[in-house]
Amino acid sequence: MTPDLGKLESSFSGRLLTSADDMQPFLTDWRRKWTGAAIAVAQPDTTDDVAAVMRWCHTHRVPVVPHGGNTGLSGAATPDASGESLVLSTARLKNIRKVDKANDTITVEAGVTLLDVQKAARAEERLFPLSLAAEGSCTIGGNLATNAGGVQVLRYGNARELCLGLEVVTCDGRIWDGLRGLRKDNSGYSLRDLFIGAEGTLGIITAAVLKLFPLPAAQVAAFAAVPTPAAAVELLQRCQAKLGASLTAFELVGQEGLALVEKHVSATRRPLDDESPWYVLIEVSDAESEEHARAAIEAVLMASFEDELISDAALSSSISQFNEMWALRENVSESQGAEGPTIKHDIAIPISGLAKFIEQAHRDIATRYPELRQVVFGHLGDGNLHYNLSPPAQSGNGGDKQDFAALEAPVNKLVHDLVVNYGGSISAEHGLGVLRRDEAQRYKASVELDIMRAIKSALDPFNLMNPGKVMS
Numbered sequence: 001m002t003p004d005l006g007k008l009e010s011s012f013s014g015r016l017l018t019s020a021d022d023m024q025p026f027l028t029d030w031r032r033k034w035t036g037a038a039i040a041v042a043q044p045d046t047t048d049d050v051a052a053v054m055r056w057c058h059t060h061r062v063p064v065v066p067h068g069g070n071t072g073l074s075g076a077a078t079p080d081a082s083g084e085s086l087v088l089s090t091a092r093l094k095n096i097r098k099v100d101k102a103n104d105t106i107t108v109e110a111g112v113t114l115l116d117v118q119k120a121a122r123a124e125e126r127l128f129p130l131s132l133a134a135e136g137s138c139t140i141g142g143n144l145a146t147n148a149g150g151v152q153v154l155r156y157g158n159a160r161e162l163c164l165g166l167e168v169v170t171c172d173g174r175i176w177d178g179l180r181g182l183r184k185d186n187s188g189y190s191l192r193d194l195f196i197g198a199e200g201t202l203g204i205i206t207a208a209v210l211k212l213f214p215l216p217a218a219q220v221a222a223f224a225a226v227p228t229p230a231a232a233v234e235l236l237q238r239c240q241a242k243l244g245a246s247l248t249a250f251e252l253v254g255q256e257g258l259a260l261v262e263k264h265v266s267a268t269r270r271p272l273d274d275e276s277p278w279y280v281l282i283e284v285s286d287a288e289s290e291e292h293a294r295a296a297i298e299a300v301l302m303a304s305f306e307d308e309l310i311s312d313a314a315l316s317s318s319i320s321q322f323n324e325m326w327a328l329r330e331n332v333s334e335s336q337g338a339e340g341p342t343i344k345h346d347i348a349i350p351i352s353g354l355a356k357f358i359e360q361a362h363r364d365i366a367t368r369y370p371e372l373r374q375v376v377f378g379h380l381g382d383g384n385l386h387y388n389l390s391p392p393a394q395s396g397n398g399g400d401k402q403d404f405a406a407l408e409a410p411v412n413k414l415v416h417d418l419v420v421n422y423g424g425s426i427s428a429e430h431g432l433g434v435l436r437r438d439e440a441q442r443y444k445a446s447v448e449l450d451i452m453r454a455i456k457s458a459l460d461p462f463n464l465m466n467p468g469k470v471m472s
């Protein structure tokens with residue numbers, strides 16, 4: 001029986017959406033892969049409001065789907081089709097509560113966009129280093145709930161490592177104030193770490209204390225052509241040894257991906273004359289000066305050129321060139337999408353096995369599915385690849401699309417079996433959501449699944465928090 005929304009409506013006047021039109025933006029995911037239904041969408045303004053919604057849901061046993069910026073790529077912010085869930089949007093939890101410069105921390109509410117956190121930090125001459133292409137839309141609550149990665153994990157870590165404390169509303173509407181700005185706190189289980197990466201299945205994150213860092217004095221990017229992934233990995237190791245903490249990103253792009261960016265993004269300028277099977281984008285953030293940054297990266301590139309690890313390289317000499325080089329990397333995913341449907345894999349491999357993995361995956365896919373285009377790119381410095389596949393260039397009619405869709409399950413199995421053989425993960429930074437939920441059950445050890453289920457039932461005994469996500 002549908003519970004009476006009356007009491008909730010009277011206390012959330014104007015912030016409880018119930019009409020199909022109003023709710024529609026909250027019921028489909030970013031990629032338009034999943035669409036669901038809901039009894040209502042609540043948009044609380046404060047943590048106390050969130051607690052009131054959660055108490056109502058708990059009393060009436062209504063499932064809750066937390067919803068941030070809706071940029072997640074695993075379908076975890078979309079309700080199922082039953083229409084029994086309430087979507088809880090954090091969009092109005094928008095306050096920057098505090099910047100503590102001496103402690104190098106910022107305390108923000110869950111609905112603040114990642115871009116606004118970065119801006120607030122910069123206004124205080126500090127860096128909040130989490131950075132990803134969706135930063136204008138994604139929220140800090142969503143970043144923490146998915147333990148987002150992005151482009152500077154190599155230097156600063158992922159969202160988990162950037163968070164010191166949380167405020168969370170539990171499934172029964174109680175508020176846990178864990179907003180501690182401590183870099184050392186061994187006073188019991190790390191509850192914070194339970195909620196980070198839980199994809200909204202354990203509680204609602206309403207605020208967080210985040211770490212800040214000094215702003216770099218200068219940033220320089222290098223775009224280098226490498227003959228093989230093995231050469232890229234060796235170059236990474238050299239950069240780590242010679243550049244230390246100033247190496248802030250090390251990204252890989254295959255020729256296939258770069259060609260798609262050139263095709264679909266107007267004004268794209270390739271910084272190197274000749275084609276190469278692989279490229280790396282290296283970012284250096286220097287505490288001293290641009291000259292210092294350039295000298296350091298140039299020395300590594302010169303030595304690597306002499307040793308034939310790279311065949312060519314270009315350095316950015318202005319902010320616009322720096323941004324242009326980054327655009328080559330960041331536009332790969334969207335450009336591939338412009339070619340039609342995509343089979344995506346967000347995988348992590350120990351860096352020591354990465355080159356061999358790419359070689360074997362390339363060979364196995366080319367043998368079994370020679371028609372597929374392999375578009376490989378990602379955060380090489382973190383061992384995180386986006387190993388994506390596209391149908392042949394000339395396809396595009398409905399029949400071909402169906403054939404391509406039928407390949408998704410067997411191709412996923414091929415790639416993910418290989419990932420697991422290499423000691424890797426089938427979800428590096430996008431979470432399990434519904435996309436990888438069932439596959440994860442297959443790959444995880446039963447003891448790991450048992451521990452996860454025990455945690456879930458302890459924190460959410462009625463399975464009201466984002467049910468069907470992460471675990472079935």
Ligand SMILES: Cc1cc2nc3c(=O)[nH]c(=O)nc-3n(C[C@H](O)[C@H](O)[C@H](O)COP(=O)(O)OP(=O)(O)OC[C@H]3O[C@@H](n4cnc5c(N)ncnc54)[C@H](O)[C@@H]3O)c2cc1C
Binds near residue numbers: 070203205
């Ligand atoms: C163009 C593009 C580029 C991207 N690049 C990257 C990348 O480089 N690295 C990366 O890691 N990700 C990337 N992503 C994925 C996405 O941006 C991240 O997963 C982001 O962290 C999601 O934040 P969100 O606010 O949009 O969350 P949503 O999509 O709204 O929700 C994601 C999950 O978090 C839960 N959730 C949201 N808010 C809360 C809360 N306050 N409390 C509890 N649970 C909550 C939801 O229920 C859902 O399970 C990219 C996405 C796009 C579209």
